[in-house]
Amino acid sequence: MRYRTPPIDKTKQAPTADAGITRNAQSRQPLSVSLNDNIKQVKQALGNSTDIIIKEITIGPGPGGGLPIAILYTDGLVDKQVIIGLMESLMMDTALTKRLEQDSAARANIVQILKSDVLKNAEIQEVTNFEALYNAMLSGDCVFLIDGLPQGLSAGARGWTDRGVAEPGTENVVRGPREGFTETLRTNTSLIRRKIKDPNLWVETKQIGRVTRTDIAVMYIKHIANDGIVKEVNARLDRIDIDGILESGYIEELIQDATFTPFPTLYSTERPDVIAAELLEGKVAILVDGTPFVLIAPAPFVSFLHSAEDYYQRADISSFIRILRYVGIFISVLAPSLYVAITTFHQEMLPTELLIGLAAQRERVPFPAFIEALMMEITFEILREAGIRMPKSIGSAVSIVGTLVIGQAAVEAGIISAVMVIVVSITAISSFVMPAYNVSIAFRMLRFPLMVLAASFGLFGIIVGIIALILHMCSLRTFGIPYMSPLGPLVPSDLKDTILRLPHWMLNTRPRLLNQQNTTRSKQTPPKKSNE
Amino acid sequence: MLNKVKISSRQFTILTTLFTIGSAILVVPSGIAALAKQDAWIAALAGLAAGVIIISMHILLAKQHPGKTLVEMLDTLLGKWLGRTVALVFIATLFLCGPSAVLNILSNFLTTQMMPETPIQSLNILFAVIVLMGVYLGIETFSRSAELIFPWIALLYIAFIVLVSFDVKPTNLLPVLENGMRPIWPAALSFVCTAFLPNIILLMIIPSVDNRRNEAGRALLIGGIIGSVVTIVIITITIMVFGPEFTARSMYPTYALARKISIGNFLQRLEAIMATIWFISLYFRMTIYMYAISIALAQIFNLKEYRPLVLPLGMLLVVMSVIVYPNITYQNSWDTRTWIPYTLVIGFILPLLMLCLSGFRNLNKQG
Numbered sequence: 001m002r003y004r005t006p007p008i009d010k011t012k013q014a015p016t017a018d019a020g021i022t023r024n025a026q027s028r029q030p031l032s033v034s035l036n037d038n039i040k041q042v043k044q045a046l047g048n049s050t051d052i053i054i055k056e057i058t059i060g061p062g063p064g065g066g067l068p069i070a071i072l073y074t075d076g077l078v079d080k081q082v083i084i085g086l087m088e089s090l091m092m093d094t095a096l097t098k099r100l101e102q103d104s105a106a107r108a109n110i111v112q113i114l115k116s117d118v119l120k121n122a123e124i125q126e127v128t129n130f131e132a133l134y135n136a137m138l139s140g141d142c143v144f145l146i147d148g149l150p151q152g153l154s155a156g157a158r159g160w161t162d163r164g165v166a167e168p169g170t171e172n173v174v175r176g177p178r179e180g181f182t183e184t185l186r187t188n189t190s191l192i193r194r195k196i197k198d199p200n201l202w203v204e205t206k207q208i209g210r211v212t213r214t215d216i217a218v219m220y221i222k223h224i225a226n227d228g229i230v231k232e233v234n235a236r237l238d239r240i241d242i243d244g245i246l247e248s249g250y251i252e253e254l255i256q257d258a259t260f261t262p263f264p265t266l267y268s269t270e271r272p273d274v275i276a277a278e279l280l281e282g283k284v285a286i287l288v289d290g291t292p293f294v295l296i297a298p299a300p301f302v303s304f305l306h307s308a309e310d311y312y313q314r315a316d317i318s319s320f321i322r323i324l325r326y327v328g329i330f331i332s333v334l335a336p337s338l339y340v341a342i343t344t345f346h347q348e349m350l351p352t353e354l355l356i357g358l359a360a361q362r363e364r365v366p367f368p369a370f371i372e373a374l375m376m377e378i379t380f381e382i383l384r385e386a387g388i389r390m391p392k393s394i395g396s397a398v399s400i401v402g403t404l405v406i407g408q409a410a411v412e413a414g415i416i417s418a419v420m421v422i423v424v425s426i427t428a429i430s431s432f433v434m435p436a437y438n439v440s441i442a443f444r445m446l447r448f449p450l451m452v453l454a455a456s457f458g459l460f461g462i463i464v465g466i467i468a469l470i471l472h473m474c475s476l477r478t479f480g481i482p483y484m485s486p487l488g489p490l491v492p493s494d495l496k497d498t499i500l501r502l503p504h505w506m507l508n509t510r511p512r513l514l515n516q517q518n519t520t521r522s523k524q525t526p527p528k529k530s531n532e
Numbered sequence: 533m534l535n536k537v538k539i540s541s542r543q544f545t546i547l548t549t550l551f552t553i554g555s556a557i558l559v560v561p562s563g564i565a566a567l568a569k570q571d572a573w574i575a576a577l578a579g580l581a582a583g584v585i586i587i588s589m590h591i592l593l594a595k596q597h598p599g600k601t602l603v604e605m606l607d608t609l610l611g612k613w614l615g616r617t618v619a620l621v622f623i624a625t626l627f628l629c630g631p632s633a634v635l636n637i638l639s640n641f642l643t644t645q646m647m648p649e650t651p652i653q654s655l656n657i658l659f660a661v662i663v664l665m666g667v668y669l670g671i672e673t674f675s676r677s678a679e680l681i682f683p684w685i686a687l688l689y690i691a692f693i694v695l696v697s698f699d700v701k702p703t704n705l706l707p708v709l710e711n712g713m714r715p716i717w718p719a720a721l722s723f724v725c726t727a728f729l730p731n732i733i734l735l736m737i738i739p740s741v742d743n744r745r746n747e748a749g750r751a752l753l754i755g756g757i758i759g760s761v762v763t764i765v766i767i768t769i770t771i772m773v774f775g776p777e778f779t780a781r782s783m784y785p786t787y788a789l790a791r792k793i794s795i796g797n798f799l800q801r802l803e804a805i806m807a808t809i810w811f812i813s814l815y816f817r818m819t820i821y822m823y824a825i826s827i828a829l830a831q832i833f834n835l836k837e838y839r840p841l842v843l844p845l846g847m848l849l850v851v852m853s854v855i856v857y858p859n860i861t862y863q864n865s866w867d868t869r870t871w872i873p874y875t876l877v878i879g880f881i882l883p884l885l886m887l888c889l890s891g892f893r894n895l896n897k898q899g
Contacts, residue, residue: 345647349801457650457658459804460642463811467677468662474676475669488680489540 030129035068035147041130042072051075052137059090060100067100067107068147072133077140079159086119086142086155093118110146114153119144123156135213158186165191168270168292171435173309180270181292185215188272188287188294192219195276200224206237208251212244215289216251219275224282224510229479233284233297248288248295255297257477262442265478267299274308280521282510298479302487302498305329307435310501319500326499328433333443335427336373337454337462339420343369345458364414370455372416376424377447379406384428486511539740541747543675546682547820548734548755549762554817555637556726556763558786558810561770563726563867566780568719570705573768575716579723580760586728586880587756591749593883594738596890602735603831609889616832622878623828627845628852629874630730631821635659635853638814640860645787646807656850659815664846666819667826668839671740674819685812688805689762695793695802696769704775705768725872727760729879736824786810822849 032038039054046052053075058066069090073083090096096118100107115124127133127143128151137143140158165187168180181188189203200222207213216237220230236255245251248268256265269275270292275285278296286295296303305325310318342349343358350358365372383402390398411418427447434440446469453461476483486494494511496502505524512519539547561572568575597605603623606615639655647655666674709716734752741748770785773792779785787806794800826845830838857863 346804349804351797351800457655458647459807460646460655460811461658463808464658464662467681467812467815468665470677470680471662471666471669471673474680475673482676484676484680488676488678490542490679 028129028131031127031133031145031150031152033148033150035070035145038145038152039070042133045130045134055087057087057091059093060097067110070145071142072137072145073142073157074137074140077138077160078142078157082155082157082159083142086157089118089120090114090144107148111149111151111153114144114146119153119155125154127152127154138213162187170437171269171271171274171308173307173312175312176309177271177273179272181272181294183290183292185217185287185289188292189217189219191272192275192279192285195272196221196279201279204234208237208240208242209245210241210243212246214245216245217287219279219285219287221279221282224280225284226282229298230284232479233286237286245288245290247291248286248293251286251288252295257479261472261476262445263301263473263476263483264304264436264438264442265299265476265483267296267303267436268293268438269296270294271308277308277311278303280510298481300478300481300485301439301473301483304436304439305434306497306501311504315501315503319502322499322501325433325435328430329443332427332431332433332440333446333450334462335423335430336377336447337450337465339423340369340373340451341454341458341462344455358417358419361417361419365417366414367416368455369420370451372420373423373451374448376416376420377427377451380424380428381444538742539671539675540742541745541751543679544738544741544748545751545755545758546678547675547737547816548731548752549759550678550682550685550813550816551734551820552727552731552756552759553762553809553813554759555634555810555814556759557766557813558641558784558806559637560723560726560763561767561779561785562782564719564723564767565771565776565785567722568715569710569776569780570707570771571709571711571716572719572771572776572779573705573764574709575719576723576760576764576767578716578720579727580757580764582720582724583728583756583760584753586724587731587753589880589883589887590732590735591752593887593890594735594749594752596887598743599739601737601739601827601831602732603828605735605886609886609893619828619832622882623825623832625874626733626821626878627825627848628856629871630733631663631818631825631849632852632856634814634818634821635849636856636863638811639853640857641784641787641810645784645803653850653854656853659818660846660850660853663815663818663822663849664842666815667822667846668842671737671823674816674823678816681812685809688809692790692793692802692805692809693765693769695795696773696789698795699792700769700772701775702772704772721872722868723760725875725879727763728756729875731756732879732883733821733824736827737820822846 032041035056039056042052042054051074053071053073055071056068057071058068060066071083071087096113099113100110111126115126123141125132125136127136132154133143133152136154140160141154142157143152143154145152162184163182165179165182167178179191181191193201198221202220202222204218206216206218208216218230218233218237233255237251240251240254242250242254252264252266252268253259258265266286267278275294275296279285283296283298286297288295305322307321310322313321343362347355347359362369367375383398383406386398387395407421410416411421427444431440431444434443450462450465453465455461457464474482474484474488482489485491486498491512493509497507497511503526505522505526508522508524509519510521564572564575593605597608600608603616603619606619609615610618635656638659639652642655643650643652666677731752738748738752741751766786770779770789773789774782774785782788787803787810790803790806791801793802822842822845826838826841829835829841829845835841857866
């Protein structure tokens with residue numbers, strides 16, 4: 001968008017990255033004194049890749065007496081304007097030429113001179129070995145190697161094509177900021193910085209991935225975030241040993257508390273305002289280069305049911321909508337299994353008229369309620385998955401097939417009952433009430449074991465299933481914090497922002513389990529009319 | 533082994549409440565109405581008064597041996613061999629009379645009232661599986677679950693009481709004390725034996741309670757009182773709706789009560805509410821029993837971990853639950869002739885003896 005250079009193709013980058021595995025052993029070796037040897041070494045190590053540009057120039061006086069300098073960078077990762085500027089300042093600098101001419105000591109001090117006087121670039125670093133050289137060059141920096149010196153300079157020149165800040169695709173709000181994270185780490189940190197200008201907002205950066213060397217940033221507000229959790233996040237990140245990190249999902253899976261659970265224990269979002277809110281609650285954000293999804297740790301269960309918009313709308317409305325979401329969970333988990341249980345075992349629970357109507361419909365259906373429900377639920381899941389993966393242009397075709405053929409025609413053909421279609425639809429719609437996609441999918445999957453229990457043991461089976469589910473959820477932890485807090489264990493002071501969302505002037509303390517030191521959020525008093 | 537995990541005193545109150553409600557809410561009204569007729573509620577109140585004294589005794593015992601489970605208390609009071617033998621006898625008999633009997637009551641209820649065609653073993657295995665899951669995940673997890681579920685139970689209970697109250701006929705409670713005080717006492721005794729005496733087992737988990745503010749004892753008392761008040765309300769309402777004769781004759785009067793609910797010809801047959809409350813309180817009663825028994829066995833045999841015991845105990849539980857009561861007549865006579873003396877021994881005489889013994893020791897030390 002901003003630069004003319006074409007986007008980087010990941011597959012083309014792969015060969016150079018693969019070479020990195022064998023390169024590691026020898027790359028710690030220091031740079032040689034001879035410029036030609038260095039260039040030869042670089043070319044050999046990178047396999048003469050065509051996107052590696054090496055330019056040799058001489059600066060200083062006359063032919064033969066000049067100082068040869070090589071400029072190395074990766075095409076497509078650098079901003080060409082910056083490179084041109086750097087080369088201009090090297091070659092056109094008459095003061096430098098004069099100095100090299102007159103002062104013989106200048107040659108020896110060339111690194112210092114270039115660093116302080118010539119290269120008017122903010123990010124200059126000395127490079128002394130090949131490891132650092134490759135790292136700088138392949139991250140988009142420009143490296144200067146000087147003949148006769150076993151060291152070089154790297155100058156920040158990063159600039160590549162990226163997607164601009166756009167509205168996030170997954171978490172839509174009616175009211176609230178429209179910006180979302182992008183694939184570039186630096187843009188993402190800046191989006192958060194723009195919301196929180198406190199000097200205590202700290203960023204720690206590290207590279208993870210033996211081959212991909214992905215930049216990871218850990219962001220938190222010092223003194224608000226619990227130091228123990230920050231330390232734990234860093235320790236878990238440092239323990240990762242994998243060849244590549246291509247998305248924050250990799251990190252999530254490698255640092256989460258429990259693997260064998262359908263429930264996510266890290267929250268991921270595309271919205272900077274959500275991250276800012278969570279940082280203010282004392283949580284830790286993990287940003288991964290190359291993906292707009294930023295992770296938050298710790299993430300107790302209730303945070304998956306909160307939407308950013310809850311805090312932007314009126315408190316009473318938001319509370320009502322939150323309660324709706326909890327009802328949505330119950331419906332999406334229980335509706336099909338309750339239908340199966342009631343029609344199979346507990347017909348007496350229905351009012352007589354409804355029961356007769358239901359029985360009349362079910363009379364034509366050849367399958368037991370369980371098979372009927374299972375068929376429809378699986379069909380729905382297939383439709384949903386197809387809806388995500390298929391090209392957008394044929395979306396209408398699938399929806400016609402889905403509604404008309406599978407819905408109406410199946411009822412008319414007597415394969416399923418109309419009530420079943422209603423049950424499946426309400427289940428499906430309720431499951432989309434949840435703001436976090438990964439939790440709603442977890443609950444949708446849990447319907448199936450509950451349906452099996454309902455079909456074999458009726459209501460008793462459902463209750464057994466629910467107890468097992470609650471036990472499992474209560475046994476989970478996220479970065480040392482019980483997953484179901486503040487509901488189980490009950491933390492009364494945190495209930496004000498759990499199922500209900502009380503007005504902002506009442507939300508004056510931060511979640512208690514997270515951070516023990518700085519818990520006061522505000523000393524805001526209820527708003528008053530000024531003429532009183 | 534135990535001191536690492538901590539539960540809050542609120543969680544302990546909830547556990548105690550659910551443990552006390554346990555099976556009582558469904559079964560007790562019938563038994564107590566058979567003995568005290570329309571005065572069952574007076575008997576239950578008398579039972580509550582006696583229960584407070586008994587619980588205070590348990591608390592006193594726990595206070596004299598802070599940080600110790602019942603087995604460890606016996607260990608210090610009676611010495612290693614005698615203490616552990618008594619503990620083993622206590623635990624082994626409790627395993628039969630506690631969780632196995634409760635599971636049997638549950639499956640009996642299910643096969644007679646809800647699902648007559650389902651084999652009893654499958655119901656027992658299914659329920660035992662989640663009990664074992666709870667025990668295996670540990671006290672912290674199932675206390676948190678109890679805390680999470682408790683508001684729902686409270687809500688269902690209140691809804692149930694409100695809905696049933698439309699059918700209440702207070703005249704069913706008259707005449708008060710028709711036969712004098714005499715039938716009150718056995719009824720009160722049976723109430724105490726179900727609602728309070730088995731609570732001695734909670735002394736096995738009291739060291740896990742976070743006792744920094746000295747609230748564990750209070751939690752034991754409050755939980756017991758809440759649990760029994762819930763039961764007393766149910767007893768009174770059942771008698772007010774059905775009258776003492778039907779209540780006494782019915783096997784599960786509270787469940788029958790739920791069938792009476794009919795609001796606007798739409799909200800009717802809400803047995804499910806009652807069954808849900810009952811399944812969940814039973815679940816926690818069984819889980820606490822099994823957890824306490826596992827812990828006790830681990831301590832008796834000096835094991836570092838109780839978890840290896842859970843699965844074998846669970847298998848035993850399923851087998852014993854099927855054979856513990858061969859038939860309903862046996863169960864009825866067992867409930868009156870064996871259960872009452874048994875719980876009196878473990879819940880009253882045993883702690884009384886232990887209190888005397890430790891008092892005697894203290895005297896000796898001072899003298």
